[in-house]
Amino acid sequence: xxxxxxxxxxxxxxxxxxxxxIRASLVLHREKSxxxxxxxxxxxxxxxxxxxxxxxxxxxxxxxxxxTSLGHIAGxxxxxxxxxxxxxxxxxxxxxxxxxxxxxxxxSVDEAPQDDAGLADIxxxxxxxxxxxxxxxxxxxxxxxxSWSSGRTEIYxxxxxxxxxxxxxxxxxAFTVVLKHPGxxxxxxxxxxxxxxxxxxxxxxxxxxxxLLPLYERQPGARNEPGxxxxxxxxxxxxxxxxxxxxxxxxxxxxEEEMGWTTGMKIGDQVFSERISVVDDPGSDLxxxxxxxxxxxxxxxFPVIDRGRLAGLMYDLGTAAKYGRAQTGHSLxxxxxxxxxxxxxxxxxxxxxxMGRVLVIPALHYMNLPNMSKGIVTGSSRFCATTAxxxxxxxxxxxxxLTDSFRNIFGNVAAISPYAVSVNLSSTYGRRAPVAxxxxxxxxxxxVRMTDCADSF
Amino acid sequence: xxLLERMKAGISGNIARMAAAGAEYSDARFFADDRSETLVxxxxxxxxxxxxxxxxxxxxxLWGGAWGFSASSDPEMLDACFDQALANARTAAxxxxxxxxxxxxxxxxxxxxSPVATDPFGxxxxxxLAFLVDIDARLGEDWIARRMVSAGFTKRHVxxxxxxxxxxxxxxxxxxxxxxxxxLDVEGRMQRRSMTLFTTGRGTRGWEMLRDPGLFGGxxxxxxxxxxxxxxxxxxxxxxxxxxxxxxxGHLQVHETIGHPLELDRILGYELSFAGGSFVTLDSIxxxxxxxxxxxxxxxxxxxxxxxxFGYDDDGTPExxxxxxxxxxLVNVLSSRAxxxxxxxxxxxxxxxxxxxxxxxxxxxxxxxxxxxNVNILPGTDGTLEDIIASTRDxxxxxxxxxxxxxxxxxxxxxxxxIAWEVKDGRRTRILRNPTYQGHTLEFYNSLSAxxxxxxxxxxxxxxxxxxxxNQVMQLGHGVPVVRFDGVVTGERS
Numbered sequence: 009x010x011x012x013x014x015x016x017x018x019x020x021x022x023x024x025x026x027x028x029x030i031r032a033s034l035v036l037h038r039e040k041s042x043x044x045x046x047x048x049x050x051x052x053x054x055x056x057x058x059x060x061x062x063x064x065x066x067x068x069x070x071x072x073x074x075x076t077s078l079g080h081i082a083g084x085x086x087x088x089x090x091x092x093x094x095x096x097x098x099x100x101x102x103x104x105x106x107x108x109x110x111x112x113x114x115x116s117v118d119e120a121p122q123d124d125a126g127l128a129d130i131x132x133x134x135x136x137x138x139x140x141x142x143x144x145x146x147x148x149x150x151x152x153x154x155s156w157s158s159g160r161t162e163i164y165x166x167x168x169x170x171x172x173x174x175x176x177x178x179x180x181x182a183f184t185v186v187l188k189h190p191g192x193x194x195x196x197x198x199x200x201x202x203x204x205x206x207x208x209x210x211x212x213x214x215x216x217x218x219x220l221l222p223l224y225e226r227q228p229g230a231r232n233e234p235g236x237x238x239x240x241x242x243x244x245x246x247x248x249x250x251x252x253x254x255x256x257x258x259x260x261x262x263x264e265e266e267m268g269w270t271t272g273m274k275i276g277d278q279v280f281s282e283r284i285s286v287v288d289d290p291g292s293d294l295x296x297x298x299x300x301x302x303x304x305x306x307x308x309x310f311p312v313i314d315r316g317r318l319a320g321l322m323y324d325l326g327t328a329a330k331y332g333r334a335q336t337g338h339s340l341x342x343x344x345x346x347x348x349x350x351x352x353x354x355x356x357x358x359x360x361x362x363m364g365r366v367l368v369i370p371a372l373h374y375m376n377l378p379n380m381s382k383g384i385v386t387g388s389s390r391f392c393a394t395t396a397x398x399x400x401x402x403x404x405x406x407x408x409x410l411t412d413s414f415r416n417i418f419g420n421v422a423a424i425s426p427y428a429v430s431v432n433l434s435s436t437y438g439r440r441a442p443v444a445x446x447x448x449x450x451x452x453x454x455x456v457r458m459t460d461c462a463d464s465f
Numbered sequence: 466x467x468l469l470e471r472m473k474a475g476i477s478g479n480i481a482r483m484a485a486a487g488a489e490y491s492d493a494r495f496f497a498d499d500r501s502e503t504l505v506x507x508x509x510x511x512x513x514x515x516x517x518x519x520x521x522x523x524x525x526x527l528w529g530g531a532w533g534f535s536a537s538s539d540p541e542m543l544d545a546c547f548d549q550a551l552a553n554a555r556t557a558a559x560x561x562x563x564x565x566x567x568x569x570x571x572x573x574x575x576x577x578x579s580p581v582a583t584d585p586f587g588x589x590x591x592x593x594l595a596f597l598v599d600i601d602a603r604l605g606e607d608w609i610a611r612r613m614v615s616a617g618f619t620k621r622h623v624x625x626x627x628x629x630x631x632x633x634x635x636x637x638x639x640x641x642x643x644x645x646x647x648x649l650d651v652e653g654r655m656q657r658r659s660m661t662l663f664t665t666g667r668g669t670r671g672w673e674m675l676r677d678p679g680l681f682g683g684x685x686x687x688x689x690x691x692x693x694x695x696x697x698x699x700x701x702x703x704x705x706x707x708x709x710x711x712x713x714x715g716h717l718q719v720h721e722t723i724g725h726p727l728e729l730d731r732i733l734g735y736e737l738s739f740a741g742g743s744f745v746t747l748d749s750i751x752x753x754x755x756x757x758x759x760x761x762x763x764x765x766x767x768x769x770x771x772x773x774x775f776g777y778d779d780d781g782t783p784e785x786x787x788x789x790x791x792x793x794x795l796v797n798v799l800s801s802r803a804x805x806x807x808x809x810x811x812x813x814x815x816x817x818x819x820x821x822x823x824x825x826x827x828x829x830x831x832x833x834x835x836x837x838x839n840v841n842i843l844p845g846t847d848g849t850l851e852d853i854i855a856s857t858r859d860x861x862x863x864x865x866x867x868x869x870x871x872x873x874x875x876x877x878x879x880x881x882x883x884i885a886w887e888v889k890d891g892r893r894t895r896i897l898r899n900p901t902y903q904g905h906t907l908e909f910y911n912s913l914s915a916x917x918x919x920x921x922x923x924x925x926x927x928x929x930x931x932x933x934x935x936n937q938v939m940q941l942g943h944g945v946p947v948v949r950f951d952g953v954v955t956g957e958r959s
Contacts, residue, residue, distance in 0.1 A: 043935055044557070047735035049808075051557035052565065055534040055935070056549050057830045059521075072511065078519035100590045100600060107626060113883040132556040140560050148562070153737040155934040156572035184738040193874070232956065267647075267655050279549060326512065353724060373741065376870040378881035378901045378957070381654035386879050388872045390741075407872045409879060409903075411957065435936065459958065460903055462877045464744070 009120070009177050010164045014081065018166055019173070021087045026168035030095060033111035033167040034087070035063040037303065039440035040128060041159035044135045046185070049143055054132055061439060062087065063435040065111070070104045073097025087194050109329040111339075113304035120177040121297045126205035127179040128160040134205075137237050141210035143184055146217060154185035156208070161440045167302060174300045177307040180442035182432040183208040186391070189219050194224050194404055194465040196393035197371065199244065201432035201444055203296065220392055227403040230395055232461045236409040238422070238454045239410075240356055240396065242370030247431035247445045249372070249385065250286065250347055253414040257379055259313050260323035260338075264331045267417035269383025270318060279318050280367060280418040285348035286313040286321065286340070294430035294446035295344035295355060303339040310336055314346075316419075339434075346446035350424025361399030367458070368394045368401065372410065386411040386459070409460040416456065423452040469497055469624060472522070472540060472593070477545040483526050484628055486551060490527040490567040490729045492627035493547075494779060496520055496728045496829040500586065504593060505615040506601045511594065513615065523829040526550040527803075530564025531557035537832035572630030573783060577776020579638040580769055581671035585618035588672050596675065603685040604646050608693070610655070616640070616675060617928065619940070622737070623829075627948025631781040639772045639940055640674045640679055641928040646688060650696045650898060658883055659690040660684040661713070664924045666768045666944055691884060694896045701885055701897040703956035707860030707914070708902050709853055709949045714863045714882055714911075716925035716943035719840055721757075722906045723762055724943070725932075726875040727789055728823070729800040730835040733807060739934050741873035744906065745795070747812050748845055751797040756910030759845055762790035764799060764821060766841040771924050771942030773839035775825070781834065782822040789840065799823040801835050827937035834933045839924070841944035850947045852913045854888050859886040861955060863900055865913075869908040879903040902955045909950055917947035 025032045038060045045053040060081055065074045075094040077086065135156045143152050158181035165174040183200040198213040243250070253269075255262070257279070262268035270279065290297050290307040300306055304326040310321050313321040323331075323336040352359045360366045367389070375387035388409045395402050425448040432445040476493045483491040498520060505513030521538035524546050533554025537546045585593070599612050604612045610675035619639055625633040650656045662674060662681045675681050710718055726743040728734060745753065765786040768774050777783055780802045789797050798817070800808070801824035803818045824833040847853055854862065868881035885900035886893045924944045931938055 009916075026539075041935070044933060045735070046738075047563075047730075048733065049562040050564075051531050051558075051560045052735060053532045053534060054553040054557035055536075055832060056553060057536045059536070059830055060538065072514060076515070076517040078517065078538065079521065080537075080541075097514050097516065097590060101514050102594050106510070108846055132553060133559065143499045143560075151734055153734055155738050157935065161931065186738045188734060188737055188742075193742075195742075195873075197738070202513060233535065246510040263680055266649065266653075271655075272653065330510070358486075359843070373873040374870045376868040376879075376881075378868040378879065379543070379654075379899055380867075384872045384957075386868070388870070388877065390873045407874070409872075411879065438938075457958070460515045460877060460879070460954075462874075462878060462905065464874065 010038065010162050010175060014165065014212060016086060017087060018164065022082065022166045022168055023376055025091060026074050031067040031168055032091060032094065032108050033065045033137055036164040037061045037063065037439055039159055041440055042132065042156065043155060044132055046139050046152055046154040049148060051136055062090050064090045064094040066098040067108055067110050068098040070108060070314060071098045071101035073101055106330050109325055110169045111165065111167045111304045111325065113165060113167055113172035113174045114306055116172040117300050118175045119299045122178045122203035126217065127158055127181060127203065128283065130158055131207055137239040138210045142213050145214045146187060150214040151188040151190050151234060152185060153188065156183045157181060161442060165302065167304060174304055176298060178296060178442065179203050180296055180434065181208060183432055185213050187266065195391055199432065202431050223300055223394065223401060224404050229406045229465060230403045231406050232367065232408045232458055234459050236357065236455045237458050238366045238452065239335050239456050240360050240366050240368045241451045241453060243370040243431050243447045243449055245369050245428050246347065246447045246451050247433060248375055249417060250345065251433060251445065252375055252377065252385055253383065253418065254312060254345065256377065256383060257414065258321055260321045261284045261327040263321050264327065267380060269381060271381060273318060275318055278316050279415060280313060280316040280420040282316040283350055283421045283424055284313055284418050286318050287346050288342045288343050289310050289346045292344050292346045294428055295346065295444045296342055296442040298342050299338060301337045301340040303335055305335055305337045325396045340445045341441040345388040347448060349426050349428050349448045352423035352425055355398060356425065357399040359450065359452050360396055364398065366396045367405065368396050383414040384411065384416060403414045407462040407465055408458055410456060412457040416427060417453050420454040421451060422454050425449040470541065472749050473624060473626065475543045479544060480626060480628050483547060483551060484488060488526050488528045488551065490628050491525060492522045492625065493522055494829055495522045495624045496621065498622040500620050501829065502586065502618045502704060502905060504597060505613065506597050507613045508611060509601055519828065521829040522546060523826065524550040526554045527567060528554035529558025529567060530561045532565060532832065533557055534832040541956050547689040563636060563807060567802050567906050568806050570629055573731065573777065573781050574632050575777060576634040578636045580669040581638045583668045585640060585672040586620055600644060600682050600685055603687065604644060604689065607687065609646050609648050613645045616642040625781060627780060627781050631931045633707060633777045635776055638773055640670060641926055642675055644685065646692055648692055648696055656695050656898060657867065657896055658688040658695065660688050661926065663926060664770045666770055666924045666958055668770045670770055695884055695898055698896040698898045701784065701861065701900040701956045703958050705952050707857050707949055707951045708953045709857065709860055709862040709947060711862065711864040712923040712925055712945045715863040715865045715945040715948050717869060717944050719842055719945055720927060721869060721871045722875055722878055722950045724837040724840040724922050727835065728835045729798045729804040729808060732798060733804060739933050741875065744874045744876040747808055747816060749795050751796060752913065755790050755792055755795045755907065756793045757913040758792045759786065759916045760790055760793050760841040760910055763843060764789050765788065765839050766944055768839050768942060768944060771839050772926055773837065773941030778822045778824045779826050780820060780824040782820045784838065785822045797821065797839060799835055801833065825939060827939055831935060831937050834937065836932065836939050837930065837941050839942045839944060842916065842946060842948060844919045844922045844946045846916055846918060847915040849920055850917060853917060853947055853949050854893060855891045856915065857888045857949060858890055860886060860888040861897065861900060875906060875941055877905045900955065901957060902953050904953055909953065912951045913948060914951045915949035921947040
C-alpha cells in the first residue's frame with residue numbers, strides 16, 4: 009500500500025494548495041510489474057519494473073493544465089515542482105467555453121478487494137516452471153511462445169475540492185501460451201487471468217491445448233468462401249466485440265457527439281437481441297474491481313444494456329462537464345463489464361448440434377471499424393478456429409475475416425452459455441491498468457457476414 | 466551534469482561487475498531527461514494541455530542465453546537495478562532451448578543530435594496556443610460539427626553504455642501535429658477529413674516545422690473543401706478496380722504489410738502471443754517475390770528529418786541505410802543483434818550480414834525489441850499523380866486511413882479511408898464516401914503497376930506504432946510516393 013509518509017506528503021501539498029486558492033487534484037500511480045516472455049521454447053525476456061507517477065491537474069477558472077512526473081519521489085520538492093508546472097500551464101491556457109469540473113473524492117475509500125501479496129511478489133522461477141511443464145507435457149517438437157504479466161497497481165487520489173482520500177491497491181495477472189506447429193503454421197493458444205497466485209496452472213493450459221492438438225495434426229485447414237455463417241464465438245471474441253460495441257455505442261462522448269452507432273437512438277431503444285444484458289459491475293470478482301473512478305466518484309453497478317435495450321450511457325468527468333450531464337463513475341480505464349449468462353446448454357457443441365456447419369471462432373485479431381457510424385466492425389479469426397458440423401468439431405479453418413455490424417452480430421443470438429468466465433483485456437501501452445470482462449463462455453450468433461479468407465492460418 | 470557523470474561511472478562499474486559475475490553482455494540506458502508536451506484543441510476548447518517528465522535507468526543483462534531486465538527511477542538504486550536484471554536473467558536461463566547471443570562487435574563511441582532550429586520546449590506556451598487557435602479558427606464553419614487541432618513535442622537525452630565498451634549519447638527531438646474536421650453527411654453519418662504533419666525528409670525537427678504552411682497549417686482550407694464535397698457524395702460500390710494510394714494512405718499500407726512482416730523477431734516467432742507472426746520465413750530472404758519489379762523498399766533511406774532517424778539503436782548499432790526489397794525481391798529484414806545471430810544459427814548459414822540497427826525501446830522502463838526505423842518505398846518513374854491518373858482506366862484515389870485491420874501473420878488486410886476520388890478513363894470524375902479496400906499482401910504488391918516520381922514522395926510521420934509485451938509505443942517515418950495497384954477488391958458486398 010501507499011506508505012504513510014507518501015500520503016502525508018501529498019496531503020500536505022494538497023492542503024497548502026487549497027490554502028493558496030489553487031484548485032488541484034493529485035494522483036499517485038505506482039506499479040510493481042513483472043513480465044516473462046517466452047519464445048521458441050525459451051524464456052526470452054524476464055523483467056521487473058517499479059514505477060511511480062504523479063499526475064497533477066489544476067483548474068484556474070475555465071483554464072486547465074495537467075502535468076505528470078515519472079520519477080523517484082524523493083521529497084516535497086518533487087511534488088511542489090509538479091504542482092507549480094501545472095499551475096503555470098493552467099494560468100496561460102486558453103479558457104474553455106464550459107465549466108470544467110475538479111475531481112472530488114466523495115467519500116474516503118481505502119480498498120484492496122483483490123490484492124494478493126503472493127502474486128505481487130511471485131518468484132519468476134514459478135512462472136518458468138509452469139512454462140517448462142507445459143512444454144514438457146505437450147512436446148518440445150512444437151514451438152511455444154507466450155507472456156505472463158503480473159503485478160500490483162496502487163492508486164491514491166486527493167483533491168483540493170474536499171478532505172477525503174481514495175486509495176486502491178490490487179494485483180492482477182495475464183497469462184498466454186501459444187503452441188505453434190514448426191512447419192504447418194497453425195497456432196493454438198490458451199489464456200488465463202486472475203488476481204491471485206496459483207490461479208494460473210500448467211494443467212489448465214495443457215488440457216486446453218491438448219484437446220485440440222489431434223484435430224490440427226490430423227485435418228488440413230478449411231477455407232471459407234465469403235457469405236453468411238453461424239458462429240460459435242468464444243469468450244475472447246465475445247469480450248472484444250462487446251468492448252468495441254460499447255466503446256462506440258454506449259460512451260457518453262460518442263453519443264453526444266453523434267459519432268457512434270447509437271446516434272439518433274434514445275435510452276430504451278432496442279439495439280441487441282433480448283438475450284443480451286450488460287452491466288458495469290465493479291463488484292464482480294471476474295473483473296478487476298475498482299471501488300472509485302478517477303474523478304473520485306464511488307462506483308456502483310451500472311446497467312448498460314437491459315435485455316437488448318440501451319439502458320445507460322457512460323459519462324466521464326470531462327464529457328459530463330462539457331455536455332452538462334451527470335457523471336456515472338466512468339472516468340477510468342478499468343470498467344467491470346459483465347455480460348449476462350444465458351440458458352444454453354453447458355456444452356457449446358450441444359448448442360450447435362442441430363445447426364449444420366458452424367464456424368467456431370474463439371478469438372479475433374486486430375479489430376477495427378470501417379464505418380463507426382453504422383457500427384460495422386472487421387477482424388480476422390485467430391487461434392483455435394475450427395468448423396463444427398452438427399455439434400462435432402471437424403477441421404481447423406484458415407484465417408477468415410468477419411465484417412458486419414454490432415447490431416447484426418448481437419442481434420441474432422441463438423444461444424448463450426450458462427457459465428461466465430473472465431477475459432483479461434489489459435493494455436500495457438502506458439501505465440499498468442488491469443482490465444477484465446466477465447463474459448459467457450460461448451455465444452452462438454447467426455447470419456454473420458464473413459468477407460474474406462486467407463490461404464493459411 | 467554532475468548526475469550524468471555519476472551515472473556514467475556507476476553504470477561502467479556495474480557493467481564490469483556483471484561481466485565478473487558471468488554475464489555474456491550487459492547494457493544500460495540512462496534517460497537524463499525524457500519529456501513530452503501535448504496540446505489539443507477540440508471544438509475550440511483546450512482539452513489537452515499536458516506535459517510529462519520522466520527520468521530513470523533501464524538495464525539489460527544477458528546470462529546463460531536469456532535476458533534479464535530491470536528499471537528504476539531512483540539513481541540511488543542503480544546497483545540494485547543491475548542485481549535485479551542479473552537475477553532475472555539467471556531465472557530466465559532455467560528455461561532455454563535457443564540461447565540468445567549478442568555476438569562480439571567493436572566498441573562504438575558516438576553521439577547523435579536531431580536537427581532542430583527552434584526547440585519547442587523553449588517556445589512560450591501562449592505562443593504555441595495562439596498558433597493552434599489560429600488554425601482552429603480557420604477550420605471553424607457552421608456546417609462543421611467537430612474540429613480538432615493537436616500538436617505534440619518530445620525531447621530526450623539518453624546515455625547508453627554496454628559491455629562492448631560502447632558509449633553513446635543521444636539528443637532526439639520530434640514534433641507531431643494533426644488537424645481533423647468532421648461533419649454529418651446526407652445520411653446523418655459522421656464523415657471526416659484530416660491532415661497530419663509530414664516532412665520532406667530534409668530540414669529540421671523543431672517548432673519551425675509547424676510554422677511552414679506547406680507542411681501543416683496551409684492545408685486547413687483544402688481539407689475543408691474536400692470534406693464539404695464528401696458530405697453529399699455517393700458511397701463507393703463494391704467491385705474490383707485499381708487503387709491509387711496517396712502518401713497519407715500509402716504509408717499505413719507500407720507500415721502494416723511491409724514493415725511489420727519484415728521485423729525479424731516476428732519472423733522468428735517472438736511476437737506470436739500478441740502482435741502475431743509473419744508469412745515471411747527465413748527461406749524467403751533472397752527468394753521471395755514480394756511485389757512487382759516496380760517495388761523497391763529501403764530501411765532508413767538517409768532521412769535526416771524523421772522520427773525514425775535516431776543515430777544509434779538501443780543495442781549500440783549505428784543506423785544503417787539498406788534495401789529491404791530490391792525490384793520486387795525480398796533481400797533483407799529489420800533486425801537487431803540477437804535476432805540476426807539466431808536467424809543465422811537457425812538457417813545454418815549467414816543469411817543476414819549483421820544487425821539492421823532496429824533495436825529500440827520506447828522508454829527507460831522497457832527493453833529494446835525489433836522496431837521499424839524508416840521503411841520507405843523508393844520513388845519510381847511513372848511521373849506525377851496526374852500522370853498516374855491519366856494512365857488509369859477504372860480506379861479510385863484514396864487518402865488517409867479511418868480503419869485498419871490486418872491478419873495475424875500479415876497475409877491479408879482490410880483498410881477504410883476518409884475519401885476516394887473516382888477515376889474513369891484517365892480522369893477524376895467524382896468524390897466517393899466510405900471507401901474501403903482489402904487484399905492479400907503478396908498478391909497486392911505484385912499488382913503494383915505505377916510508382917510516382919520524386920515529386921510525389923513524402924515522409925509521413927507515425928507517432929503511435931504499438932508492439933511488444935509489455936506494449937511499447939514507437940515513433941518512426943515512412944517515405945512513400947503515390948502508388949497504384951490493379952484489380953483490388955474495394956467497397957463492401959451489399
